[in-house]
Amino acid sequence: MDRFAHIFYIEKDVKGAFDQYVAANYVQHNPNILDGRDEAIESLNPLFSEGGDTFEVARVMVGLEYTTIHIKALTDGQAPYNVYDVYRTIGSCIVEHWDCMEEIMNQTVSTHPYF
Numbered sequence: 001m002d003r004f005a006h007i008f009y010i011e012k013d014v015k016g017a018f019d020q021y022v023a024a025n026y027v028q029h030n031p032n033i034l035d036g037r038d039e040a041i042e043s044l045n046p047l048f049s050e051g052g053d054t055f056e057v058a059r060v061m062v063g064l065e066y067t068t069i070h071i072k073a074l075t076d077g078q079a080p081y082n083v084y085d086v087y088r089t090i091g092s093c094i095v096e097h098w099d100c101m102e103e104i105m106n107q108t109v110s111t112h113p114y115f
Contacts, residue, residue: 001060001067001087004094009055009071012048015041027096040097052076055083058115065089072115073101080104082114 008017018026022037033043047053056072066088073081081101088096104114 001062001069001089001092005057005060005069008048009057009069012053012055014045014048018044021092022094023090026094029096029098070115072104 004017004021007013007020011017018037018041022040024037026035026037026040028035028040033040052075054074056074058070058072061068061070066086069085069087071083071085073083075081080103082104084100086098086100087094
């Protein structure tokens with residue numbers, strides 16, 4: 001999953017990461033992306049190929065069946081986002097995905113950092 005995270009978020013090689021690590025019948029829970037590896041590549045590639053987005057992988061938390069990747073997403077002209085991508089895997093193959101995103105606020109009640 002560390003290698004997938006590097007290829008996908010840092011190198012922004014959507015097709016390379018998905019062709020190598022994602023099942024063809026991948027189930028997608030993001031309401032803006034259809035199920036299937038090819039559909040995900042088609043939806044995500046334009047977002048990742050535009051030069052203004054940067055993704056900083058804060059941590060990769062691997063379990064037996066689920067992996068959570070915690071990311072700081074930066075887009076030119078927008079507030080940064082705290083992102084959690086949760087992947088269900090069978091072995092080293094990603095078969096399902098959920099995500100949660102929240103805008104990083106400058107002032108918070110909590111004294112704990114996002115990352």
